[in-house]
Amino acid sequence: MSKNHGLAHRLYTGEISYDFIKNAKRWYIVSAVIVAICVLGVAVRGLNLSIDFTGGSEFVVPTQVTATTADDYRETVQGMGLPDLGEIKTNTVGDSQVRIQVRALTAEEINHVTEALAAKAGVPSQQVTNNLIGASWGQQITQKGLIALVVFLVLVSLMIWVYFRNWKMSAAAIIALLHDLVLTVGVYALLQFAFTPATLIGMLTILGYSLYDTVVVFDKVRENTRDITKQKRTFAAASNLAINQVLMRSINTTIIGVLPVAALLMAGVFVLGTGPLKDLGLALFVGMIAGAYSSLFLAAPIYVQMREREPELVAHRRRIERSSTTAAPEDATSTTGEHEASAPLLAAAHTVVDPATFGSVDGSTLPRHQPQRSTRADRKKDGR
Known part of the structure; x- marks a missing residue:
């Protein structure tokens, strides 16, 4: 019956899933390499600042x-x-x-x-x-942009902490947002697109989009891990199920959002050649993809690994591991007992029976009744 359901339903029910938590180190390495390339691009090539910043x-x-x-x-x-x-x-x-x-x-x-x-x-x-x-005007834009960025990150941290009542979610979300910022700035340095005030606006916009995707993932994780110590699965297993349950939603939302942005970027690059569409389009295009990636592969695994170190969850995980190891020998013993109990039946099934003791009635074999004949000596012995 499950084959008739779509991929989204099978992911939601846990019939198929990708282990984001188990493979987290692999994606950490991938992200670290990408961030290193972006930082190197900024250090070597630098940003192509527009005259709004340089004068x-x-x-x-x-x-x-x-x-x-x-x-x-x-x-x-x-x-x-x-x-x-x-x-x-x-x-x-x-x-x-x-x-x-x-x-x-x-x-x-x-x-x-x-x-x-x-x-x-x-x-x-x-x-x-x-x-x-003058370059001083560009410096004012840069200063105000940095102030806006810091205020945004602080407010985001407070909002997530108040909403989820967990500072570890705030820390994981901020790490994911910084990853998206570095990645977007690095792409501008590598491609040498002009970094303009429109680019700065686009970067602030993608932070909001990335935050929305992260909050969706965290909300599902919180729902699945409520009263986790009373469940028969670990915190990591429940969180991984939550990530898979929102996976298709994140992918679909990203595709729907990226398509019009890609159209704006193509128009700015190939039709207009310059202008705010080109500057804004690249920031939105790169940032939206990076935001969806970081929400699934960075923010959620980082949060889960931080929570898994808590003593309560460590004890819960060990309790589940002990129960799973003790259940295995019991299953093996019960299986052995069943085989031992069924051995006499199997032996009886393979016993060779004398065909002379059986007759045939309508093709079926039935035991034939053979009355014993009593002799004269036997009758005298019995007083008959």
């Missing part, structure tokens, strides 16, 4: 916006041959302006770029405005 020059050109306006003006600036321009960000403002952002330029370079953009738009150079974005 730069910004030009606004009045022009009629079309589908190719941003690409046309980007090519115009690239064709000027200015050294070390790096990434040129262009985006349209409404339907009558285009904004171009490059590194900090000298006064002479600003004049050349202004004249080239004015010629491209067919307007006087006085109508092309330019602004200098």
Whole structure:
């Protein structure tokens, strides 16, 4: 009957399962290698910070916006041959302006770029405005972003601790969130995507998504392990069942969330080429996948291993192990007794019977009654 049920039902009932707790060390090693690669990428290649963080020059050109306006003006600036321009960000403002952002330029370079953009738009150079974005503004963004991150982590810790009344869940959740942050930042360093304020917003967003997935897993673990000392299974076994029960939900939720994000990322990379969709899309895409992974393979196993060291649960686990070891010899003894009891029956079944003592009635064998004949001496002896 179970074959007719789907995978989700079989996982929920425990008919099939993956042992997340037993294989936790394997996934710890995988995560450690990934984190090491990301940290190395940040240390060696560094982040490609946008001019919002490093400072730069910004030009606004009045022009009629079309589908190719941003690409046309980007090519115009690239064709000027200015050294070390790096990434040129262009985006349209409404339907009558285009904004171009490059590194900090000298006064002479600003004049050349202004004249080239004015010629491209067919307007006087006085109508092309330019602004200098200082690095101090980027420092303020970075500082406020770090403050927001710290406040978020503190509030998350308190919320989980109050909701689940267990500080170990808070610790496991924070470790998973930090893993997601390092992984996302490392991908930006390895791919050299521009790290912009939109990226910072995306990273804060994925932390909320990762936290939601972790809370779902923890809630099921709490449900399965309630009054665990009264159950006939260990804390690890009950927790592993809980993870498998929410596995399909996590996978489906991640796929549904990642698909539109992937569309935004593809549009930003291949259609627009630059802009907030590209910066935000990569952070959301990487972070959502990392969040689902860390909730199942890091947060839950870390929490379970921390709880398994508690004296009460250690005693409960040993009690179950003793009961399982004592039950095995008893089963073997009872099985042996059954074989011994059935031995006479088996021997009787294999006893060779004289066919002469049996007759046949309608094809079946029945014992034939043979009355004994009494002799004359026997009758005298009996007084008959």
